[in-house]
Amino acid sequence: MEEKKKNEEKEREEVSEPSIIVKSVACIVFPLAFTYGVYIFVHGHLTPGGGFQGGTIIASSVILIYLGFGRLNIPESFMTALESIAALCFIGLGCIGILKGGNFLWNAVGLGEAGNLLSAGILGPIYVVIGIKVGTELTSIFNNMRRKSYEY
Amino acid sequence: MKRALGYLLLGFLISVLMLTVMNVNEFGEHSIGVGEHYLDEGLEESGATNLVTNIVLDYRGYDTLGEVTVLFTATTGVAALFWREKHGRKEKE
Numbered sequence: 001m002e003e004k005k006k007n008e009e010k011e012r013e014e015v016s017e018p019s020i021i022v023k024s025v026a027c028i029v030f031p032l033a034f035t036y037g038v039y040i041f042v043h044g045h046l047t048p049g050g051g052f053q054g055g056t057i058i059a060s061s062v063i064l065i066y067l068g069f070g071r072l073n074i075p076e077s078f079m080t081a082l083e084s085i086a087a088l089c090f091i092g093l094g095c096i097g098i099l100k101g102g103n104f105l106w107n108a109v110g111l112g113e114a115g116n117l118l119s120a121g122i123l124g125p126i127y128v129v130i131g132i133k134v135g136t137e138l139t140s141i142f143n144n145m146r147r148k149s150y151e152y
Numbered sequence: 153m154k155r156a157l158g159y160l161l162l163g164f165l166i167s168v169l170m171l172t173v174m175n176v177n178e179f180g181e182h183s184i185g186v187g188e189h190y191l192d193e194g195l196e197e198s199g200a201t202n203l204v205t206n207i208v209l210d211y212r213g214y215d216t217l218g219e220v221t222v223l224f225t226a227t228t229g230v231a232a233l234f235w236r237e238k239h240g241r242k243e244k245e
Contacts, residue, residue, distance in 0.1 A: 087224065094213065137224065144234040
């Protein structure tokens with residue numbers, strides 16, 4: 001019974017082995033897409049886009065790696081830790097407003113000159129944090145589903 | 153009796169709807185004033201040139217926090233659905 005299962009698994013893996021085209025395209029596109037995602041959420045307060053959009057682009061680039069190679073050399077616990085740290089950073093950035101004597105999520109830090117990368121107080125860092133969080137979360141959703149499909 | 157009650161209710165509904173229509177703003181006028189405030193003062197108050205960011209992160213920061221929480225809940229739900237198979241709780245053979 002178990003042998004049969006193992007054989008079936010082997011067959012499935014052989015069938016689902018991605019072609020060289022997918023692998024090489026994933027190699028070329030992954031760095032570009034990843035950098036583009038980072039750009040989108042770092043410039044979230046200057047140009048159209050933001051944390052959610054950038055995080056989605058990052059997650060799709062990582063999914064491309066999964067499609068091409070079937071695994072990622074980053075441990076899952078690291079991704080979970082990154083996600084939790086990002087969530088805590090969001091709340092911590094919100095607490096700056098309280099420490100300065102205002103409301104939660106008050107934009108208390110100096111606004112700076114509009115149009116600069118380091119402007120708009122806490123909005124830029126919050127979008128960076130949201131981008132990291134969304135990227136890791138969507139990746140882990142995909143990872144959970146992929147592992148499930150491998151087991152059966 | 154029932155019919156009279158129905159007519160009364162109908163008349164009430166029609167009058168309420170007519171009153172609502174009479175108080176609607178003129179064509180082209182903003183029905184909510186806060187949008188103009190965002191457009192006029194958003195850059196000075198929040199400092200971001202992307203106006204959507206001003207609204208999403210500054211004026212409605214709580215909403216974004218909730219949105220992130222929703223996504224986190226979705227991830228947790230998917231993990232809870234698919235995680236169980238690997239760690240025990242298999243069918244008895």
